[in-house]
Amino acid sequence: MRFTLPRDIYYGPGTLEELKNLGGEKAMLVVGGGSMKRQGFLDKAVQYLKDGGMEVEVFEGVEPDPSVETVMRGAEAMKEFEPDWIVSMGGGSPIDAAKAMWTFYEYPETTFEELTIPFNFPELRKKAKFAAIPTTSGTATEVTAFSVITDYDKGIKYPLADFNITPDVAIVDPDLVGALPKNQIAFTGMDALTHAIEAYVSTMNSPYTDPLALQAIEMVLDYLPTSFYGNLDAREQMHYAQCLAGMAFSNALLGIVHSMAHKTGAAFSTGHIPHGEANAIYLPYVIQYNAKEPEAAARYAEIARRMGLEGTSQKALINSLIDKIREYNVKLGIPKSLQEFGIEEEEFKNKVGEIAELAVGDACTGSNPRAIEPEAMEKLLTAAYYGDEVDF
Ligand code: FE
Numbered sequence: 001m002r003f004t005l006p007r008d009i010y011y012g013p014g015t016l017e018e019l020k021n022l023g024g025e026k027a028m029l030v031v032g033g034g035s036m037k038r039q040g041f042l043d044k045a046v047q048y049l050k051d052g053g054m055e056v057e058v059f060e061g062v063e064p065d066p067s068v069e070t071v072m073r074g075a076e077a078m079k080e081f082e083p084d085w086i087v088s089m090g091g092g093s094p095i096d097a098a099k100a101m102w103t104f105y106e107y108p109e110t111t112f113e114e115l116t117i118p119f120n121f122p123e124l125r126k127k128a129k130f131a132a133i134p135t136t137s138g139t140a141t142e143v144t145a146f147s148v149i150t151d152y153d154k155g156i157k158y159p160l161a162d163f164n165i166t167p168d169v170a171i172v173d174p175d176l177v178g179a180l181p182k183n184q185i186a187f188t189g190m191d192a193l194t195h196a197i198e199a200y201v202s203t204m205n206s207p208y209t210d211p212l213a214l215q216a217i218e219m220v221l222d223y224l225p226t227s228f229y230g231n232l233d234a235r236e237q238m239h240y241a242q243c244l245a246g247m248a249f250s251n252a253l254l255g256i257v258h259s260m261a262h263k264t265g266a267a268f269s270t271g272h273i274p275h276g277e278a279n280a281i282y283l284p285y286v287i288q289y290n291a292k293e294p295e296a297a298a299r300y301a302e303i304a305r306r307m308g309l310e311g312t313s314q315k316a317l318i319n320s321l322i323d324k325i326r327e328y329n330v331k332l333g334i335p336k337s338l339q340e341f342g343i344e345e346e347e348f349k350n351k352v353g354e355i356a357e358l359a360v361g362d363a364c365t366g367s368n369p370r371a372i373e374p375e376a377m378e379k380l381l382t383a384a385y386y387g388d389e390v391d392f
Helices: 015-021 041-051 068-081 092-106 182-201 210-228 232-252 256-264 275-290 294-306 314-331 345-360 374-386
Strands: 008-011 026-031 055-059 085-090 129-134 146-151 156-161 169-172
Touching (some): 008 232, 026 068, 041 055, 041 085, 068 146, 092 129, 092 146, 129 232, 169 232, 182 210, 182 275, 182 294, 182 314, 210 314, 256 345, 275 314, 345 374
Parallel strands (some): 008 169, 085 129
16 A cells, blocks of 8 residues: 655745745746736746746646647657756646656657556656646645546547656645636535545545545535635635645545546537536535445545534434535535536437446546446436436
8 A cells, every 4th residue: 555645745825936946957847828927927936946046948838638749749848958847837737737748758658558557657757856836726636646638539538647646846825826716716626525525435545545535625614615705815725625635535546426527527519517516516416326335324424523514323414414515516606417507408318328338437436435337327427417316
């Protein structure tokens, strides 16, 4: 068994300045679209790196859901520039892309196919170390062993997983999330809650991950609504909470809420379902399904008990947890079902069989506390479509 985290996590307002102290010669800074640039944080990051005596090159424009091509272009740029630090700043995407670029920079002969085998990476840090700076509060990729890269030719999102790509340094600076749009605060916050709950009930849960998961759940419940309503102190706490949840799930893995979100996110013609919003919709249904498994039921009840939710029996405690999640979804304007979200019934019925198969095959299904077959997955997705209770 193994528990892996970044060596250093700097947190607090203004900690972006820690870039001065990385202690290298050349930094490749990988970033996404314009929001950090517009807010002046890109210039600041470059200046801090220069103040630290480093030569800096910026790789800009990593798209949301980064492609294999972008990864290869970034790796080429790194081969040219030869950085000894890779610094990535952004929502999940630029950091995920930079993790893969880093791997191809160190091992140009490796193939993308080889990297899609979980925990099969070559040993990194022969050429560079890696720092990550999140600018949203949800994916926690700054502390995780994961990266998601899309092969647009094949139309497949590949989750890459290996502790080699757990960053060396994470800088969790709440100043960078002060201007997040409201819906992103809601969705990424519920994504973080899902990470913590799935990690806590995962078959890979451990005494090392449990405290992180519980603390993250408590902080999300305490701070997400006020952060959503605009309180910046709460926003800061949410930034830390999502990071703690990431530390838990990077080591304990996730479950079928994520399997379902991954395979439904881009499945319908009516539009993309944002990742965190999909998780928030599915979470109560999955708790009902998983709670038929005694160990999972005990763990959900334990979450409720630790959070001070009401209930004297195990069943009552689990119901309190489900009610609490539903209450948060209502507060945050998240629909109760896929139908309410706006997915058309005919299209759903036509596609649910295939989606169920794909969801069962998702990388997150293996650590779910209750086993699931495509038939039950189809029933579960159907319950989440119509807003029905799950009792099977
Ligand atoms: Fe997630």
